[in-house]
Amino acid sequence: MTKRHLAALRRFYYINKQSCILIGGVLGAGALWSATALAFSAIDEDQVAETRAFVAAAEVRGDAAAEDSLTGIVQSATPFQAGSVDGGRVVRLLAQIGDRVAAGTPLAVLDGTGAALRVKQAQGELDRAAAIAAERATAAARAAELVPTGTVSEAERSAIEAEARAATGALRAARAGLGLAQDAAGQRIVRAPGSGVVAGRNIEVGGVAAPGQILFVIEGGGGRQILAAVPQKLADRVKPGNRVRYSSETGAGEAEVIGVSPRVEDGGVVPVRLAIRSGQPMPGAIVRLTMTVESSGAGVVRVPATAVQVQRNGSRFVYRIGSEGRIVRVPVTLIALTGSDARVTAALPLGARVVEAGGAFVRHGQRVLIAKPGT
Structure with missing residues (x-):
């Protein structure tokens, strides 16, 4: 908006204000607003589009690989399970988690x-x-x-x-x-069915074991695996064969996804099993997983969640900053929100700049200036 248009608008507002006073307030605020709106409409749309606004900008990033950190527990690939056929009240516990036991070792005594x-x-x-x-x-x-x-x-x-x-x-x-x-x-005496390390105990002294209940889990020799819980929004992108890096207090290595459960557990997580391909973590160890998963489809990119605008009809778009700072509205389809990012499908090349903040105050075709942090 040029200085000439601003001056004309001020004069128009002043005249209308004086008219309201002279006729004793017959013209209400609504009438004044209507008159002001007419003055705005009289201004050339192209002139408004040439006005500039400050916005924050961000680059469009690829979604070909995304890293997520998870937590898992190391288990034996073939663990032993010990329990009682008839159950009963536990009067003595003879083994603790972490104990190494031989086959036949008494683990607990039931009433x-x-x-x-x-x-x-x-x-x-x-x-x-x-x-x-x-x-x-x-x-x-x-x-x-x-x-x-x-x-x-x-x-x-x-x-x-x-x-x-x-x-x-x-x-x-x-x-x-x-x-x-x-x-x-x-x-009445629960014994270890095989040799290994006690990795789990599901009963305490005084507790009543149900018939057939598993009371102890013993991690035997052989291969190791990791059991992890993956958020449901990520589970559809985790496939058998995906490689995962893991780390624990006893070392680090690599694991491979060998199974994804078809069911969703409480909390919206999906159990995933991984075979350890390198490293020798102890059974029962808690490990941190860094999982790299592939994109869910072509054309999927990441933009800041604040860059996604919603129209009245529910459709979504972002403002791409084009040549000479002029913005263009680009339709997008929202796939999911991941932290502060939005995963979308859109006709946006990697590295393109979009309006991250300030998009509510600009419109298609307008020229914008990118604000620098701290200004």
């Missing part, structure tokens, strides 16, 4: 009161079944002796022998039941 009671009940059932089986066998033998005398018929003898056979079957079942109860009682 055996319930198991002892079940053994006693099974023994009682066995005794009763044995007594019945003996009684039915004696009756079958006696019936066989009385058939020739006519005291017992063939039909009666067949029925008595069938009862004896059924009693013998019940005796076998009772013996098996006692064996199972005794085995369960023997599992």
Whole structure:
């Protein structure tokens, strides 16, 4: 806007203001605003476009590779798991996380009161079944002796022998039941199924273990792997074969993605497994991962999130700063927000400058000046 136009606008405002006073306020603020708007509309659009505004600028960056830092835990590729079939209350813990144990080493002792009671009940059932089986066998033998005398018929003898056979079957079942109860009682002591380092413990003294619950995880020898939780927004770009750098207190190395879970866990994360290709971190070690993932598609670039403007119809755009500082509106499609960046698809070459701040105060075709930090 030139000085001549500004002076004309001031005179127009002053005349209208005096008119409002002279006619006793008949013209309200709305009328004054309308008149002022008419004065603005009388100014040439090209003249307004030639006015300049200060803006902050940023360069369009590529999205061909993006780094994200994650945290993972080192595990054995084939860990051992120890638990109890029937469960029970833990009365003693004999191993701590980090302990090296051999196969068969006692890890915990569970309360055996319930198991002892079940053994006693099974023994009682066995005794009763044995007594019945003996009684039915004696009756079958006696019936066989009385058939020739006519005291017992063939039909009666067949029925008595069938009862004896059924009693013998019940005796076998009772013996098996006692064996199972005794085995369960023997599992009151939780033992290590293999040699390795205790990497996980899911119970404390006094806690009640559910039947079949895993109480200890033992990391054995062999390969190592890393289990990590990747944010869902990044998971679709993590593919088997991606290489990852990791570091821990015991060293650093490289790992490779070997599995991405299809499910999303609580917190919006996806479990990812990585095989360690170099380095020897200890099982249970916490490692920091630096993951480099490929772009999700062609034409994807990164611009500051503040550069993305939204129109009334919901479409988005950025202002690209062209030659001679003139800005051009470029439509974009927002993919995701990553920190202070916006990942977008747009017809923007790498290195192009866009309006990072001040875009709300300029318009398409206007010339802008790039403000320097601190000014």
